[in-house]
Amino acid sequence: xxxxxxxxxxxxxxxxxxxxxxxxxxxxxxxxxxxxxxxxxxxxxxxxxxxxxxxxxxxxxxxxxxxxxxxxxxxxxxxxxxxxxxxxxxxxxxxxxxxxxxxxxxxxxxxxxxxxxxxxxxxxxxxxxxxxxxxxxxxxxxxxxxxxxxxxxxxxxxxxxxxxxxxxxxxxxxxxxxxxxxxxxxxxxxxxxxxxxxxxxxxxxxxxxxxxxxxxxxxxxxxxxxxxxxxx
Amino acid sequence: xxxxxxxxxxxxxxxxxxxxxxxxxxxxxxxxxxxxxxxxxxxxxxxxxxxxxxxxxxxxxxxxxxxxxxxxxxxxxxxxxxxxxxxxxxxxxxxxxxxxxxxxxxxxxxxxxxxxxxxxxxxxxxxxxxxxxxxxxxxxxxxxxxxxxxxxxxxxxxxxxxxxxxxxxxxxxxxxxxxxxxxxxxxxxxxxxxxxxxxxxxxxxxxxxxxxxxxxxxxxxxxxxxxxxxxx
Numbered sequence: 001x002x003x004x005x006x007x008x009x010x011x012x013x014x015x016x017x018x019x020x021x022x023x024x025x026x027x028x029x030x031x032x033x034x035x036x037x038x039x040x041x042x043x044x045x046x047x048x049x050x051x052x053x054x055x056x057x058x059x060x061x062x063x064x065x066x067x068x069x070x071x072x073x074x075x076x077x078x079x080x081x082x083x084x085x086x087x088x089x090x091x092x093x094x095x096x097x098x099x100x101x102x103x104x105x106x107x108x109x110x111x112x113x114x115x116x117x118x119x120x121x122x123x124x125x126x127x128x129x130x131x132x133x134x135x136x137x138x139x140x141x142x143x144x145x146x147x148x149x150x151x152x153x154x155x156x157x158x159x160x161x162x163x164x165x166x167x168x169x170x171x172x173x174x175x176x177x178x179x180x181x182x183x184x185x186x187x188x189x190x191x192x193x194x195x196x197x198x199x200x201x202x203x204x205x206x207x208x209x210x211x212x213x214x215x216x217x218x219x220x221x222x223x224x225x226x227x228x229x230x231x232x
Numbered sequence: 233x234x235x236x237x238x239x240x241x242x243x244x245x246x247x248x249x250x251x252x253x254x255x256x257x258x259x260x261x262x263x264x265x266x267x268x269x270x271x272x273x274x275x276x277x278x279x280x281x282x283x284x285x286x287x288x289x290x291x292x293x294x295x296x297x298x299x300x301x302x303x304x305x306x307x308x309x310x311x312x313x314x315x316x317x318x319x320x321x322x323x324x325x326x327x328x329x330x331x332x333x334x335x336x337x338x339x340x341x342x343x344x345x346x347x348x349x350x351x352x353x354x355x356x357x358x359x360x361x362x363x364x365x366x367x368x369x370x371x372x373x374x375x376x377x378x379x380x381x382x383x384x385x386x387x388x389x390x391x392x393x394x395x396x397x398x399x400x401x402x403x404x405x406x407x408x409x410x411x412x413x414x415x416x417x418x419x420x421x422x423x424x425x426x427x428x429x430x431x432x433x434x435x436x437x438x439x440x441x442x443x444x445x446x447x448x449x450x451x452x453x454x455x456x457x458x459x460x461x462x463x464x
Contacts, residue, residue: 051309051310052309052310054310055298055302055310055314056298059294059295059298060298060299062291063291063292063294063295066287066288066290066291066292067288067291070287070288077284078283078284081284082287
């Protein structure tokens with residue numbers, strides 16, 4: 001503790017100072033953490049970039065969440081558990097979470113304005129691997145449960161949350177033996193700036209229409225409108 | 233040990249007798265293992281079916297293999313590690329492995345002759361979860377490394393093994409800036425017994441042709457012929 005207080009008082013340790021409020025403990029080996037926040041676009045990588053750590057962290061995160069769900073929801077089948085897990089570890093969720101816990105301020109890149117959000121989610125996974133390598137499996141598991149899952153996710157909400165309205169609509173239609181189809185109504189604009197208009201039909205009736213820059217997004221938007229209109 | 237020898241001498245314990253040569257240790261709680269080998273098609277499931285265990289075992293297996301590769305191949309990038317891991321945990325590999333270690337004799341199903349091979353790979357994943365729950369994380373990790381990875385896989389061979397000739401061919405074509413295309417030459421047969429003839433063209437020259445029951449398989453076969461002909 002004294003050693004760490006001395007480190008904090010040194011101006012050289014701005015990285016450790018910034019890191020502590022995020023992780024809540026004093027690292028044994030700070031090099032893992034430097035590596036975790038170093039994107040491959042950085043030219044001079046003193047400790048290497050975070051791609052291998054991301055590979056390791058992704059699987060550690062996945063297995064800790066899997067085991068957590070397995071024990072916390074003993075009566076749910078593997079389909080429900082898989083669905084909840086995929087909502088927690090989705091690229092979008094991890095990117096948002098990384099920003100929420102302020103990892104974005106620590107990430108080093110050379111991407112300038114062209115930074116995709118995935119850089120943050122990847123750094124988060126790399127941080128998990130850094131903690132695992134630095135403090136061991138049990139400590140890392142505890143960190144993921146106490147600092148990530150429990151404060152940021154509500155399992156009951158995740159269970160009922162609709163991650164894809166298209167899937168949700170199709171599930172409803174199949175359950176009710178109802179024929180449906182997504183039809184492309186129009187396609188306008190230039191190659192790199194297309195606009196797709198998709199109609200969702202129940203039997204022959206158009207129940208929702210939506211436009212977007214990709215067919216996938218327009219279908220999702222049309223399905224959302226249909227789910228809302230039909231209160232599915 | 234004496235307790236287990238007594239159990240072995242009892243005719244009731246044919247399951248334990250069959251299980252021991254496969255896992256090489258005496259379980260603390262045999263119920264996990266009964267559950268691991270019970271397919272959902274079984275009507276009377278005394279210990280439940282193996283679907284939740286499979287969900288857990290899959291992620292444990294994945295994370296142990298990931299960590300193993302991370303440490304064993306410190307100079308390989310995450311792309312190479314991901315590729316090797318996917319070869320080890322592929323459905324096909326796990327199904328074959330499950331039969332190799334004779335898990336198939338223990339699996340209980342009600343599927344009769346319609347048994348897909350995936351039943352065995354899934355039971356293998358469920359067995360991993362049973363070991364994890366029964367004997368703990370460290371024991372299970374050791375089991376996966378010493379009884380599965382090291383006796384059954386050679387990392388150097390896996391690194392050079394071509395898992396998809398189509399991918400391998402496309403990679404070669406892109407690297408050499410060569411235009412290629414897979415073209416459907418003919419489609420014959422009835423709906424459930426189709427035969428697709430695919431030609432692989434380099435610029436306009438047909439360099440390989442193959443037939444199969446699906447376009448995907450025919451493309452893979454044509455790519456394999458092309459790779460062999462061009463010694464790629």
